[in-house]
Amino acid sequence: MTAETAPDSSILPLDLRQDVALLTAAIMDINSVSGNETELADAVEAALRTIPELHIVRDGDAIIARTELGNPERVILAGHLDTVPLPLTEGSLGTVPITWESGVPGQGVLYGRGATDMKGGVAVQLALAAGMFDGGTAPKRDVTFVFYDHEEVEAVKSGLGRLVRNHGNLLDGDFAILLEPTDGTVEGGCNGTSRFEATTVGEAAHSARAWMGSNAIHAAAPILERLAAYQPLTVNVDGLDYRESLNAVRINGGTAGNVIPDKCVVEINYRFAPDKTPDQAEAVVRELLEGFDVVRTDAAAGARPGLQHPAAASFVAAVGAEPKPKYGWTDVARFSELGIPAVNFGPGDPLLAHKDNEHVHADAIRKCLQALQAWLAG
Numbered sequence: 001m002t003a004e005t006a007p008d009s010s011i012l013p014l015d016l017r018q019d020v021a022l023l024t025a026a027i028m029d030i031n032s033v034s035g036n037e038t039e040l041a042d043a044v045e046a047a048l049r050t051i052p053e054l055h056i057v058r059d060g061d062a063i064i065a066r067t068e069l070g071n072p073e074r075v076i077l078a079g080h081l082d083t084v085p086l087p088l089t090e091g092s093l094g095t096v097p098i099t100w101e102s103g104v105p106g107q108g109v110l111y112g113r114g115a116t117d118m119k120g121g122v123a124v125q126l127a128l129a130a131g132m133f134d135g136g137t138a139p140k141r142d143v144t145f146v147f148y149d150h151e152e153v154e155a156v157k158s159g160l161g162r163l164v165r166n167h168g169n170l171l172d173g174d175f176a177i178l179l180e181p182t183d184g185t186v187e188g189g190c191n192g193t194s195r196f197e198a199t200t201v202g203e204a205a206h207s208a209r210a211w212m213g214s215n216a217i218h219a220a221a222p223i224l225e226r227l228a229a230y231q232p233l234t235v236n237v238d239g240l241d242y243r244e245s246l247n248a249v250r251i252n253g254g255t256a257g258n259v260i261p262d263k264c265v266v267e268i269n270y271r272f273a274p275d276k277t278p279d280q281a282e283a284v285v286r287e288l289l290e291g292f293d294v295v296r297t298d299a300a301a302g303a304r305p306g307l308q309h310p311a312a313a314s315f316v317a318a319v320g321a322e323p324k325p326k327y328g329w330t331d332v333a334r335f336s337e338l339g340i341p342a343v344n345f346g347p348g349d350p351l352l353a354h355k356d357n358e359h360v361h362a363d364a365i366r367k368c369l370q371a372l373q374a375w376l377a378g
């Protein structure tokens with residue numbers, strides 16, 4: 001899948017040296033809803049190929065760009081190129097093309113799809129790559145820039161997962177930063193996530209003669225009672241408090257308005273702290289729902305924050321903000337699987353991600369770039 005061919009010259013080149021907020025806007029104007037990343041990947045690749053110090057590999061709509069300076073330490077800066085679909089509500093600002101609230105490009109709040117998740121982060125990566133060798137000084141750490149497709153969809157399609165399979169050797173490193181939105185704080189590691197189905201079985205009968213059957217939905221009541229009564233844990237891992245969640249997220253049962261249901265399935269989602277493996281998380285659910293038929297349908301391990309690693313510690317010190325735990329599952333877990341400690345650090349409020357009014361302040365993007373520039377130079 002590796003292509004060393006020259007990119008399409010008809011693409012308008014991205015100017016990586018313009019103000020990073022304006023660069024963000026330019027990237028946001030290229031629609032890249034998951035599955036439709038090629039145009040943006042082409043533009044990113046073309047721009048990166050203007051930086052002669054970078055060694056570039058393209059795989060599908062993902063790109064790895066590495067410095068090869070022989071420094072003792074290597075950091076990975078990673079971000080996804082895709083976004084969730086555009087808003088369906090007419091007049092929503094979180095769409096393509098972008099809108100500057102002030103009417104002045106580069107000033108104030110920038111609205112559009114990917115504003116927080118995560119084209120500001122991608123713009124910061126690109127600006128860092130372009131500026132690294134300016135002024136004749138080479139960075140003290142080697143850097144691997146990773147841009148990938150299909151983050152916002154099923155895990156099997158993940159562009160990062162594909163890069164790990166096809167080019168795992170190019171993803172070695174001491175520390176990884178994912179530029180997902182964290183509002184400028186450092187969020188370490190992430191909770192794991194797993195899904196289960198708890199099934200009850202009854203006997204169908206006409207509801208006019210209910211005593212001839214047995215109601216599977218009623219039989220599921222204790223499952224819901226135990227879940228509702230469960231007090232989720234808060235677990236300290238490497239100095240950060242990870243708050244867990246255990247919830248019924250869907251329930252399915254019954255066939256008709258006059259039939260006693262013979263089957264009921266309760267779908268359960270357990271977000272577990274990164275001190276547990278998926279198997280240990282499963283044991284928690286099985287113990288709570290003892291006596292019920294429970295099947296695990298999905299699981300992804302969490303990631304320990306790894307903030308005691310020297311590269312991570314120096315990064316946290318340079319940013320100067322108190323690190324926080326990450327509750328949602330992110331691709332830091334993929335780096336964790338490779339044995340690379342990873343944190344999230346990026347511009348924009350994560351709570352605005354995927355919303356119809358997705359937006360980011362231009363200064364938040366600039367601040368993120370300055371923090372990373374200072375750390376890489378230091």
Ligand SMILES: [Zn+2]
Pocket residue numbers: 080117118151180181
């Ligand atoms: Zn994201």
